[in-house]
Amino acid sequence: MLSDEELLRYSRQVLLAQIDIAGQLALKRSRVLIVGLGGLGSPVALYLAAAGVGHLHLADFDTVDLTNLQRQVLHDSDSVGNSKVDSALRRLAALNPQIELHAHRCALDADSMAAAVAAVDLVLDCSDNFATRHAVNAACVAAHTPLVSGAAIRLEGQLSVFDTRQAHSPCYHCLYGAGSEDQLTCSEAGVVGPLVGLIGSLQALEALKLLAGFGEPMIGRLLLVDALTTRFRELRVKRDPACAVCGRRDV
Numbered sequence: 001m002l003s004d005e006e007l008l009r010y011s012r013q014v015l016l017a018q019i020d021i022a023g024q025l026a027l028k029r030s031r032v033l034i035v036g037l038g039g040l041g042s043p044v045a046l047y048l049a050a051a052g053v054g055h056l057h058l059a060d061f062d063t064v065d066l067t068n069l070q071r072q073v074l075h076d077s078d079s080v081g082n083s084k085v086d087s088a089l090r091r092l093a094a095l096n097p098q099i100e101l102h103a104h105r106c107a108l109d110a111d112s113m114a115a116a117v118a119a120v121d122l123v124l125d126c127s128d129n130f131a132t133r134h135a136v137n138a139a140c141v142a143a144h145t146p147l148v149s150g151a152a153i154r155l156e157g158q159l160s161v162f163d164t165r166q167a168h169s170p171c172y173h174c175l176y177g178a179g180s181e182d183q184l185t186c187s188e189a190g191v192v193g194p195l196v197g198l199i200g201s202l203q204a205l206e207a208l209k210l211l212a213g214f215g216e217p218m219i220g221r222l223l224l225v226d227a228l229t230t231r232f233r234e235l236r237v238k239r240d241p242a243c244a245v246c247g248r249r250d251v
Contacts, residue, residue, distance in 0.1 A: 002028070006098060010052050023212035024052060030211045031055040031120040035108070035136055037084040038062075039196030040150050040203065041126035042074035047204035049092045049099055053211065056092065057120055059104035060084040071193035113139045122210055124203055125149045130176070137162065137172035141246045146210055147172065150203040154189050157199040157225035160237065161206050161218040164246050169219050170237050173245040195227045 002010075002024060013019050030053050034041050037060040049056060064072070064079040064087050072084075079087035085105045092101055108116055117123055117139040125136045125147060133149065140147040146163040149172055163169045202223070209215040224233040241247055 013051065018214035019212050023214060026212050027052050028054040032207065033057040033059060033116055033120040033123045034126055035059045035123065035132065036126035036128065037074060037088045038068065038128065039071040040152065040200040042072050043197050043200035044124050044126055044204045045074055045088055045092060046095065047201060048207060049096045051208055053099065055100045057102040057104060057116060058085050058088050059108060059116065061105060061107040071191065071196050114142065117145050118143045122207055123147045124207055126200065133172060138245055141171050148203045148206045150199045152196045152199045153191050155192055155195060155227040157195050159199055159202050159218060159223040160221065163219050166219060168239060170239040171243060171246040174240040174243045175222065175237050192227060
């Protein structure tokens with residue numbers, strides 16, 4: 001159950017009829033994997049920890065660089081040169097000592113990715129490359145684990161939710177296909193900090209909705225954000241019956 005301290009800590013969201021005590025308990029029991037602790041993973045990890053998600057699995061093989069600090073607000077100047085996972089552990093433990101944190105400091109291969117995904121209730125893809133995104137998606141489809149996917153580069157962002165437990169839901173591969181080997185990264189194309197903060201915050205919100213069972217998650221919808229004009233556009237995304245990843249899944 002929730003302790004008196006937990007009831008006080010989470011009182012503002014427990015007041016919401018859509019969450020209430022039952023939703024907060026669901027968050028406390030939840031296990032979540034965050035893949036990538038950079039610009040997107042920073043607000044995701046901070047907001048999910050603050051909201052009381054009981055078990056956060058943190059995956060990133062990289063170290064903190066000075067150029068990260070413009071947007072990766074989970075880390076600070078003292079963390080430069082250290083593992084992003086270790087930096088995140090320190091910050092999140094200070095933010096909310098009542099949750100459990102699990103570290104994945106190495107790059108996840110096919111087997112370790114499958115094991116990491118199978119151990120959680122929800123995955124948030126906060127990575128910055130197609131190879132990782134496709135690997136995460138394949139593992140989520142195989143494990144029937146919902147996936148919240150975000151991306152941001154330059155002044156453009158995207159957000160969607162894939163939950164192949166539902167017959168109508170596409171997967172990441174349905175939407176993007178095989179992707180491009182020539183995809184630019186933020187280090188090559190640039191990105192504005194508040195944009196990744198916005199997309200990551202929306203990812204955290206979608207995660208809370210899925211875990212606590214309220215609202216309408218963005219399943220079958222793709223949100224496009226134009227930060228230059230502050231315009232939001234939504235597209236419907238259909239499942240591809242011939243998808244190489246989820247086309248023959250059992251539902």
